[in-house]
Amino acid sequence: MTADDRRLLPLSAATRPLFAGVDLGGTNIKGAIVDDAGRVVAFHTEPTLAARGPEDAVARMGRAVHALAAQAGVAVTDIARVGVGSPGPLDIPAGKIVRAGNLPGWENFPLRDRLALHTGRAVTFANDANAAAYGEYWVGGGRGASSLVLLTLGTGVGGGIIISDVNVEGAHSHGSECGHIVVDPSPTARMCPCGQRGHLEAYASATSVKAMASEALAVGGAGELAAAVASGEEITPILVARAAGVGDDVARGVLMEAARWLGIGIVSLMHAIDPEIVLLGGAMTFGREENPVGRAFIERVREEVRRRAFPVLAAATAIRYAGLGGDAGSIGAAGLARLDHRRS
C-alpha cells in the first residue's frame, strides 16, 4: 500500500472500540488509529530523531497519538488501548528496550510505561517485526489465514510468526529472529552483522545484497550495474534491481543468490512450524509480482522451496509479498493492543 492508496475510514463508519498503533522506526515514528475491524481511521508520521534520546522520542510518540486522535476527531480517552512496535532487543515482560544499536541513552528504556504516561492509555509492547506480522495477519496479505510467517527484508532480515491469533514473542523476547536461522553452517559462510556466520540475514538483507554486488563487481562486470557504479552511483538494492531489470547478469545473479538463500531459510521455517502463508515484506520486494524483477525474485524463492521442502508443503504453502507495506507495523501494533484489550 502506498501513501496514495491509503483510504481512510470515516469515523462515522468505524466500529468501536478504537486502537492506536505506533511503529518506532530508525527514521520515522508511524502512527495509526484503527477500528475494531482493522480499518484505518487516521495515519500520522513524526521523525524519530533517535540521537536526541528516548525521552524525546517517546514524547514524539505521545504527540503522534494526540495528533492521531485530533485527526480522527476523537478524544485520546476514546482510544481503548495503544500498541507500540519497537526494534529490539526488547524485554517484553518488563516493557523495556534493552538497547538501540549503539545509540547512547536507550539502554533499558521503559518505553511501554513512559508511553502510557504520555498518552494516559494502557500500552501493549511488541517487537516491530512481530507487530508488522500481526498487521499482515489481521488485515493484510495474510488475512484469513490461520498462521503466517512474515520476513521483512530490509537493512537486516526481521521476522514475525503468528499462530492462531498468538504472536510468537518468544520466551526471552526474541521470538521470530528469523534473520538469524542458520542457512550455511560452513566455516567460510558469510558473516552476519550479529557477529556470527551463516545466518539468513548475511545473505538476504539489503546490506548483504549490497555486499554481494560489490564483491561481484570487484571480480569483473561490464553491464549496467558496473557502469552505474563507475559513474558514481551508490550500490543499493534498488539500483541492483534496476540493473537486473535491464538484463544485467551480475545484478540478476546477486538477486537470485539472495532469493536462493531465502528459500533455504523458508524451508526450515516451513518444516518447523508449518505456517499457512509465508510473506515477504520490507525494502527488498522489488516492485512485487507486478514488476518482472520482483516476480523473478519470488519465483526463485519458490523454486528453492520446491527443491528442499516436503512436496505436499511446497504445494500447499503460499509464498507471496506482504500487503500493507510500511503501514503493517502501526496497524499491527494496534491489532496487538486490541488482542490485549479483548483478553483483559
Next chain:
Amino acid sequence: MTADDRRLLPLSAATRPLFAGVDLGGTNIKGAIVDDAGRVVAFHTEPTLAARGPEDAVARMGRAVHALAAQAGVAVTDIARVGVGSPGPLDIPAGKIVRAGNLPGWENFPLRDRLALHTGRAVTFANDANAAAYGEYWVGGGRGASSLVLLTLGTGVGGGIIISDVNVEGAHSHGSECGHIVVDPSPTARMCPCGQRGHLEAYASATSVKAMASEALAVGGAGELAAAVASGEEITPILVARAAGVGDDVARGVLMEAARWLGIGIVSLMHAIDPEIVLLGGAMTFGREENPVGRAFIERVREEVRRRAFPVLAAATAIRYAGLGGDAGSIGAAGLARLDHRRS
C-alpha cells in the same frame, strides 16, 4: 522414566476428570489414564502388529482403553476424553492417517473416528511427536515452562513445539517436522530418508548415526567399534555409545558429529521461535546426563549452540534431556485430550 520407576497414582487420590492417552507406535500401542493434574493412574501396552492393517490396530487401541479403565477401576464412560498420538503424515482436521510408511491399507485411515467408535468417547487426534512434546510440557522435562521444543532422536528425528499451552500442529498438519529443517545446504549434503538433502534427520537420527559409523569404519578404525563389528555385532546407536564410552575415537567422533549438527538445527529453532527450553528425547539419549557419553553428547550440542546463537539466547535457553521417556506420547495425548475437553 523406566517401567520400574512408574509410580501409579491410586484412583482415590486422582483429581477428576480422567483422560486416556494412546500412543500408536510402530511396535507398540502404549496407553495411559491420567488425572486432571497429569498424574498417571494406569499404564497398558499392546503390540501394534501394523501389518495386520489399521482396523486390527484400532481394535487393539480400543481394547487398550478398556483394559486401562479396568486396571484403574473405572468405567470407560468415566474417561472424559481420549487422546491419540499417531505417526504422520496426518490430516489432523479430518482425523486421518494419510499413510503409514509403505504399509498397505493404512492410506487415509480415519483413526480418530474409528477410535471414537471403539471407545464411545470423543477423541483428540495429534501427531505422535507433538503429543510427546505436550506430555513433556505438561508434566515432564518442560513442566512449568511457557514454551518448549522437543526433538525426538530415533529412527528419524521428530519434533514437537508447544507455545503457551498451544500445540503447534501446523496449517497443513505438518507442525514441527523439525527433523527436516535444513542444516546443510550443500549439493553434497547427506541424503535424508525423505528424499531431500541436508535435513537435520540426515545427521542426528539413529539411522544416520549408524550410517556415519559404517562410513567411518569403512575408511579404517581399530578400536572397540571396529572389533565389535568384526565379531558380527550390528551397528546401533547403543553399540556406538558403548564404544565411545570406552574411548573409541571413531565412535566418539560420530556422536560428536551428530551432536554438532543437532546444535546447528537447534540454533535455527531458537532464533525462529525462542522457546524457553529445548528437550532431547527418543532412543539417542545415551543414558542421559548421568552417563558420560550422554553428558558429552549434550555438552557438544550446547557448545555448538553457544558458537552460533545470540549469546543472550544461548545463555538463557535450557537444553536438556526429556523427562518422561517412552511414556511422553501417551501422557501427552491425554493432556491434549484434556485441553480439548476444557475448551469444549
